[in-house]
Amino acid sequence: MPRVDTQKLQIPNKTYRSWQDMLEILAQFARVPIASINRLSANQLEVYCVNHNPNNPYRVGTALPLNGEQFCETVLKNDKVFRIKNALESSDWHKKSPVVNLGIRAYLGIPIHWPNGSPFGTLSIHDVKPNQFKPQVLELLSVFKDSVEAQLTVIYQNQKLQRNNEALMSRIHNRTVELASLSYQLDQEASRRKQLEREVHYQQYHDIGSGLLNAKAWELESNRLINQTDLYNQEIAVFYVGISNGARIQTELGAEALDNVIKQLKEKLGRLGHFKQIVARPHSSDIAYTLVNPISNSQYDSTIQRVLDTTSQEFQVGENSLRLQAYIGVSVTEPHAGQRNLGVTVQARQAMQSAQESGKRILFFDEASIDSGTRFNRMESYFMESLRDQTLSLHFQPQVSVHSGLWESATTSVHWDHPILGSVSELSINQMCDQPDLADAMCQFLVHKAMETAVKWRKHNPDFRIAIKLSASQFASKLLPEILQTNLNQFKLPTDAIELEISEKNLVANEAALSSALDDLSKMGITLTMSDFGHGHASFSYLKHSPFKRIKIDKSFTYNLQHSSEDRAFLYSLMQIIEKLKLDPVLTGIETQEQEQWLMQFNTPFAEGEKYQSPIDSKEFEQALSRQALSIQTYSAIR
Structure with a gap:
């Protein structure tokens, strides 16, 4: 970029008038007849601005030759404040021109600079009689110097910006001339890009x-x-x-x-x-x-x-x-x-x-x-988009070993917050997943996400399991074994890292269709869990010969535990039967200390409920699991 020639910079009228006012104030405050701003040119100093005083011998435009006779020349040469209290007493100055010809006896001057460091000139006051110049006068002189230099900075920067803009415009013009010869070849490309821009902005x-x-x-x-x-x-x-x-x-x-x-x-x-x-x-x-x-x-x-x-x-x-x-x-x-x-x-x-x-x-x-199904089809379309874009999320609720208090496994639940539909319930999601295409896509998502999470969490607890809740359509899918095996291989997980969960009601309603599928999954080594058990849909004889290893008892029994002796007796019998069948019982809906205390009378009780933790996202769950693992390590080290 071109350099700014400070010699050619003009001082705006408004700035010049402010300097004039400044000099009037300075002369009055210092009680001297002369206050001036002198500007340096190539070979001389020029009186640029002076106060109005009949005793002031200097006039605007007066040239001061750089011949060693001027006080201001010494200021510029030494680049610092210069003071003469009585020139007649100075062997260096008593015969110089200002003293002999103009009767100057005292002088106080300070250099002024452009922002690039080059000298602009001097700011000075003169007196026709000896003057000690009080410190306050020098202080005011310095303040006015800073003010002048601040204004010079603005002038300089404006000129610099203008020159830069001129240089930039020149470069742009030159570049435009260069590009003009290419305009014909770019016409078709410009049309294509314009269409692409429309599509981008449209999205x-x-x-x-x-x-x-x-x-x-x-x-x-x-x-x-x-x-x-x-x-x-x-x-x-x-x-x-x-x-x-x-x-x-x-x-x-x-x-x-x-x-x-x-x-x-x-x-x-x-x-x-x-x-x-x-x-x-x-x-x-x-x-x-x-x-x-x-x-x-x-x-x-x-x-x-x-x-x-x-x-x-x-x-x-x-x-x-x-x-x-x-x-x-x-x-x-x-x-x-x-x-x-x-x-x-x-x-x-x-x-x-x-x-x-x-x-x-x-x-x-x-x-x-x-058709009455229009809105539902719209929701299905949004759901498939969310599956494809991976904007669904899994939340997890721990299953707790009551005797140790440790989180042994977690049950999944699907959360879908759509920007248009808002928060969609898990029930609505399950209803959509009754359709085979959606069921398979959702099954792939659930299995993949669960195993991806299990890999991380088993670093904190090597035996940790994640229970995936599936619908009857998903259990019946011929793709389920392949999906499971592919993801087990991908994440290098054993089959006991996950379990598959189906509700008692869904199971009984589709028992014939699911029988062989459940057996095949069991032979793979997958743990099967029946949830919401206890409403009489499944018989105990079925449990005795079924492939299920864990039974989650419906939370409605837990709610009445403290208030109904009949429900306590029924639940007690139910727990004993499940244990005698060598199945793992999980009591859901635990909210109070009393409910947990009642559960501890059994040998291998597992529990799930708000008392321990409501469903949370994977990040929060992993943090809690990490804290639990750290506590176990600390306890082991102390022992």
Whole structure:
């Protein structure tokens, strides 16, 4: 970058006036007739700014030759403060020009620098009589010097920035000239990149061509409004406008022409409601409005008419006048419908498509016109996306050995927080997983995640197990043994690192279909667990010959343990039978010390419940497991 020539820098008028005021104050404070700022040029000093005093012999523009006769020359030469209290008493100065010709007797000067260190000149005061110059005068002189140098810094930096910008612009110009010769070859590449840029931005939150929200952002924002308005008994209406000749406009006139049409349409429609609204471009030829708080359909008449009139107008794109072939779909939320209202954006688009197919300009969404499974299919689609993107998570609840207090194993539960659907219950997930395709995909996810976690946790406890809860469809899957064996090999785990869990109710309802599958899994060495046991679905004779090794007793028995002697007697008998069958009993729902104390009368009781730990994510669980392992090591070392 070019250097700044400080000799050519001009002092702005506003800065110069501030220096003038500064010199007046300095002269008055020091009680001297002369205060000046002198600027250094190539071969002389120039009086640049002086105070106004009739006794001041210096005038702006007076040249002071650098001939060894000037006080200020000494300041610059030594680059420090220079003071003469009485020049007549100085053998070096009593015959010099300022003393002889101008009658100067006392002098106090200080150097001034540009920010790059080069000298600007001096700031000085003169007196026609001897003067000791009090310390306060020197202090004020130094303060004014700092002020002047600060202003010089601003001037210098502005000039430097300007020169840098000029140099940069010159480089840009030169580069532009170089690139001009390549413009023809880059035209096609630029078109391709422009299309790619559109796709990238489309996947974010705004449509690049119109600046409106894209489909994803529109659905998220609409669902957020739905969740809010539901609380206040308000209503959401969605107007979805589809331009059926949009593709032809884009083909004949270009993508920018269609962008221009969408922007004009948005500008002409303006605000469609009196309250909050969201405007989006869900697809290239569509524009959609989400309106808050239209209370009844009678209030839509003026809005509908406005949309119909506006879409019938001519649109000007360059020299072309266009008419749109627009179809409108409208959908309105239902009072207190909760999660069902989250499909209102999809419904509006479906209504628009129905209008287009039927040739009608506008249609309201009709619940009876679609299959009742639409919303569930939408949830399935989201679920498959979440499985593919690995956005599901596993939480874990420990199974505790009551006598030792150690966490021996953990039971999995699936957590799904979707940005649109919110938190989806495990029951809903299990219902979806009854379908074979979803069941296999979910089974692969559960097994892989569980074994991946088991590898980490068995470093803290080599015998630790993770129990995976599966549905009847997943147990019956022919892919399950292969999934298990593949993951066991991948993670180099023994079969006792995991156990598979199925509820008593699911087992009995599908006993015939699951019998051979359970036997095959048992032969592999996989521990099988029956959960929610105790409601009479499975007989004890079945348990005697079944492949199950662990029985988890339903938590409803635990709840009544302290309040019902009959339930205590029943549970006592149940525990004894399970132990006599040489099965491991696990009592679930333990919440109190009394419940745990009752359980300790049995030989090998295991427990699960809020008393020990509610389900937590893998990071928290591993931290707790690590602390437990450390405690065991510390105890062993002490012994």
